[in-house]
Amino acid sequence: MAFNSIYDIAGSAMRAQTVRLNTVASNLANADSAAGSEAQAYRAIKPVFATLYQSMDVDGGASGAHLASANVRIADLVQSDRTIEKRFEPGNPIADGEGFVYYGNVNVVEEMADMMSASRTFQTAADVITRTNSMQQSLLRLGQA
Amino acid sequence: MGISVDKALGIHQYALAMRVERSRVIAGNLANVDTPGYLARDYDFKTALRGLASDIQGMSSQQRLPELSLDSDLRYRVPMQPSEDGNTSELGVEQTQFASNAMDFESSLTFLNMKLAGIKKAIEGQ
Numbered sequence: 001m002a003f004n005s006i007y008d009i010a011g012s013a014m015r016a017q018t019v020r021l022n023t024v025a026s027n028l029a030n031a032d033s034a035a036g037s038e039a040q041a042y043r044a045i046k047p048v049f050a051t052l053y054q055s056m057d058v059d060g061g062a063s064g065a066h067l068a069s070a071n072v073r074i075a076d077l078v079q080s081d082r083t084i085e086k087r088f089e090p091g092n093p094i095a096d097g098e099g100f101v102y103y104g105n106v107n108v109v110e111e112m113a114d115m116m117s118a119s120r121t122f123q124t125a126a127d128v129i130t131r132t133n134s135m136q137q138s139l140l141r142l143g144q145a
Numbered sequence: 146m147g148i149s150v151d152k153a154l155g156i157h158q159y160a161l162a163m164r165v166e167r168s169r170v171i172a173g174n175l176a177n178v179d180t181p182g183y184l185a186r187d188y189d190f191k192t193a194l195r196g197l198a199s200d201i202q203g204m205s206s207q208q209r210l211p212e213l214s215l216d217s218d219l220r221y222r223v224p225m226q227p228s229e230d231g232n233t234s235e236l237g238v239e240q241t242q243f244a245s246n247a248m249d250f251e252s253s254l255t256f257l258n259m260k261l262a263g264i265k266k267a268i269e270g271q
Binding site for chain 2: 002003005006009010012013016017020049050051069070071072117118120121124125127128131132134135138139142143
C-alpha cells in the first residue's frame with residue numbers, strides 16, 4: 001500500500017507552494033521600494049517548479065521503475081527580467097546625479113493572482129492528506145464491523 | 146474441501162490496492178498542477194480489473210491468485226483545455242477524480258467487510 005508516498009507527494013506540494021507564497025510576500029513587500037541605481041533596484045523573485053519522479057520498488061525493482069510517483073520540487077528561484085521603472089524624482093534623497101530613482105519590477109496584480117493560485121493548491125494538498133488519512137483509518141478498521 | 150479466504154474475497158482486495166495506487170497517481174497530478182510541462186496520468190481502471198477478474202474466474206482451486214500488475218495501465222490524461230505551458234493537469238478534473246476514487250475505496254472496503262462477516266458466520270456456524 002502506497003499511503004506513505006501519498007503523504008510525501010502532498011507534503012512536497014505544500015513545501016513548494018510555501019516557497020512560492022514566500023516569494024510573493026517578498027515581492028509585494030518590495031513593490032514600492034526604490035533604489036538609487038538600476039543595478040540596485042529590486043527584481044521580482046519567481047520560483048521554477050519541476051516534477052520529481054520517484055520510482056517505487058513494487059516487485060523487487062525490475063519493473064518497478066515504471067511506477068513513479070510525481071512529487072513537485074523547486075528547481076530554481078529566478079529574478080524577473082521585466083524592465084525596471086525609472087522615475088524622475090529630484091526631491092528624493094536617494095536620487096542619482098540626474099534626479100532619477102529606480103523602482104522594482106514587481107507587478108502587483110500578477111503577484112495577487114499568484115498568491116491565490118498558491119493558496120488554492122496548498123489547500124488541495126491539505127485536502128488530499130485529510131482524505132488519505134480517512135482512507136487509511138477505515139482500512140485499519142477492516143474486519144471489525 | 147478447504148476454504149480459500151483469498152478466493153472468497155474475490156476481486157475486492159485487488160480493487161482496494163488499485164484504489165490506493167490510483168489515489169497516489171492523482172495526488173501527483175494535484176501536486177504538479179502548477180508545474181510547467183507536467184503530463185497528468187491515470188490508470189485505465191476498468192481494463193486492468195476486468196483482465197484480473199477473468200484470470201481469477203478461470204483458475205482452479207489449487208492455483209495461486211495472480212499478482213496485481215499495474216505498470217502497463219498507466220495512461221496519459223487528455224486535457225479538456227490545453228494550457229500554454231503544456232501542463233495537462235486540471236485542478237477541477239483531478240479533484241473530482243480523487244474524491245470519487247476515495248469514495249470507491251470506501252465501497253470496496255464495505256464489500257470486503259461484508260465478505261469477511263459472511264466468512265465469520267460460516268465458520269461459527271450460525
